[in-house]
Amino acid sequence: MSLLPPLPLESFPPEASEFPRKLGEFLKSAPLYKPLRFESVWGDPDQFGGLAVPLPAEIDLYCTTCNQIQRFKTGHKIAASGQGVVYFCKNCDKSPMVFFLWVEKAAEMAEVMKVGQYPRLSDSRLSP
Numbered sequence: 001m002s003l004l005p006p007l008p009l010e011s012f013p014p015e016a017s018e019f020p021r022k023l024g025e026f027l028k029s030a031p032l033y034k035p036l037r038f039e040s041v042w043g044d045p046d047q048f049g050g051l052a053v054p055l056p057a058e059i060d061l062y063c064t065t066c067n068q069i070q071r072f073k074t075g076h077k078i079a080a081s082g083q084g085v086v087y088f089c090k091n092c093d094k095s096p097m098v099f100f101l102w103v104e105k106a107a108e109m110a111e112v113m114k115v116g117q118y119p120r121l122s123d124s125r126l127s128p
Helices: 014-029
Strands: 037-038 052-054 058-063 068-073 078-080 082-091 096-107 109-118
Touching: 014 037, 014 052, 014 058, 014 068, 014 109, 058 082, 078 096
Parallel strands: none
Antiparallel strands: 037 109, 052 078, 058 068, 068 082, 082 096, 096 109
């Protein structure tokens, strides 16, 4: 699995500042293939190797080791389309949560979809 090197959030337009929080909510609760549409928030395709979105540094998820909701962290600030993003529980540093994202540009908008997740949403105890 390929992960991007950390890059500064300043690489994104100013309207991107609220996007990581919205993406965090989307990652922890949205089913696979449901798109999250947003205004153009991506990096230079030459710089990132494709469309990219800013990631939340931390999100609240269910930890299968701690058996409760915990803060999960990632060391990456962006995710490019088709790449995996791994978050680890800050409490035990053992339980990974992996998301695979797809990012597409459509006219003046863009969208991101969760195309894979481990463990499954139903296993994360956060499904609606």
